[in-house]
Amino acid sequence: MALINQALHEINAKVVYFGPGLAGKSTNLKFIHGKLKPDFRGKLKVMNVQGGKMLFFDFTPPGESMVRGYRVRVHVYTISGANVDPAAWKVALKGADGIVFVADSAAERAGENRRSLEALEGLLGGYGLNLDSKPLVFQYNKSDRADAQSKEDLDRLLNDNGAPSFTAASEDGSGVLQTLLALVKAVLIDLRHSDLLAGKEEAAEPAPAAVAEAAALAPVAPAAEAAPEPSPVAPPAPEPEPAFETVDLEEVNSVALTEEPSGAEEALTLEISADVELAGSRLSVPLTVRSGGKSRSVILNLTVSLDQG
Numbered sequence: 001m002a003l004i005n006q007a008l009h010e011i012n013a014k015v016v017y018f019g020p021g022l023a024g025k026s027t028n029l030k031f032i033h034g035k036l037k038p039d040f041r042g043k044l045k046v047m048n049v050q051g052g053k054m055l056f057f058d059f060t061p062p063g064e065s066m067v068r069g070y071r072v073r074v075h076v077y078t079i080s081g082a083n084v085d086p087a088a089w090k091v092a093l094k095g096a097d098g099i100v101f102v103a104d105s106a107a108e109r110a111g112e113n114r115r116s117l118e119a120l121e122g123l124l125g126g127y128g129l130n131l132d133s134k135p136l137v138f139q140y141n142k143s144d145r146a147d148a149q150s151k152e153d154l155d156r157l158l159n160d161n162g163a164p165s166f167t168a169a170s171e172d173g174s175g176v177l178q179t180l181l182a183l184v185k186a187v188l189i190d191l192r193h194s195d196l197l198a199g200k201e202e203a204a205e206p207a208p209a210a211v212a213e214a215a216a217l218a219p220v221a222p223a224a225e226a227a228p229e230p231s232p233v234a235p236p237a238p239e240p241e242p243a244f245e246t247v248d249l250e251e252v253n254s255v256a257l258t259e260e261p262s263g264a265e266e267a268l269t270l271e272i273s274a275d276v277e278l279a280g281s282r283l284s285v286p287l288t289v290r291s292g293g294k295s296r297s298v299i300l301n302l303t304v305s306l307d308q309g
Contacts, residue, residue: 011070019102020116021082024141027170049088052081067191098135098187105140105148135186136163139179143167
């Protein structure tokens with residue numbers, strides 16, 4: 001569920017890339033992060049989870065991404081690894097506003113694709129949801145390989161409800177941004193038709209939803225030292241800047257503006273100050289709270305458990 005940050009007048013939405021191991025989920029995220037302008041995205045971060053690695057970052061979508069006067073910031077998650085613990089996926093999927101299912105197009109992986117989709121249905125069922133509850137987009141990755149199934153065959157295998165679907169080759173990036181933009185568009189439409197603002201589900205602190213929503217997903221090390229974190233408040237401009245660097249896609253504006261972002265107003269910020277430690281079911285997250293020139297160190301202790309039922 002998206003969270004409202006009243007201090008920054010911002011809605012934080014969450015999308016998850018799900019699919020069988022080695023289908024190309026992390027390659028998707030790395031390509032997307034590399035194509036986004038530094039002013040529009042945070043750092044790509046990674047943490048070890050049981051059976052794999054969780055990757056995540058946040059960004060501001062290109063174009064008209066306002067919802068009732070609130071700017072939307074999208075937090076993207078995935079977990080890489082061949083044998084990821086379902087408990088890690090359950091944490092990642094909690095509160096998701098949209099899902100990309102990344103399937104491997106190889107014919108020999110048809111069974112794994114189907115089992116992974118059934119696993120997704122089961123995990124969503126634990127939250128009282130199903131595949132129709134939230135925006136869902138299918139990506140048929142590795143479609144450039146000789147043994148790849150056709151889009152029509154993969155739709156028949158996986159896409160019973162006719163959700164948007166795209167062929168892709170995440171190694172060279174074809175189809176990757178189209179998949180993301182289709183999901184973001186669907187999530188924005190969903191937010192505009194929701195009663196989110198009426199309920200004012202507000203984040204407690206003006207911190208990224210990645211920490212405020214699920215501190216268990218906090219990073220232990222950056223996966224990419226790209227650029228400084230973006231300013232909390234985007235500078236005003238007559239025309240919205242394209243968030244993506246120039247690529248050969250109709251969805252992405254090829255004009256690259258060079259206006260410098262304005263300085264951020266002093267605000268309360270929250271950051272990970274050291275490695276996250278997991279001992280049994282106890283997770284310790286060292287945090288530094290800053291406001292203006294002042295700072296304070298705290299430790300957030302959490303108990304992680306897998307809900308039954």
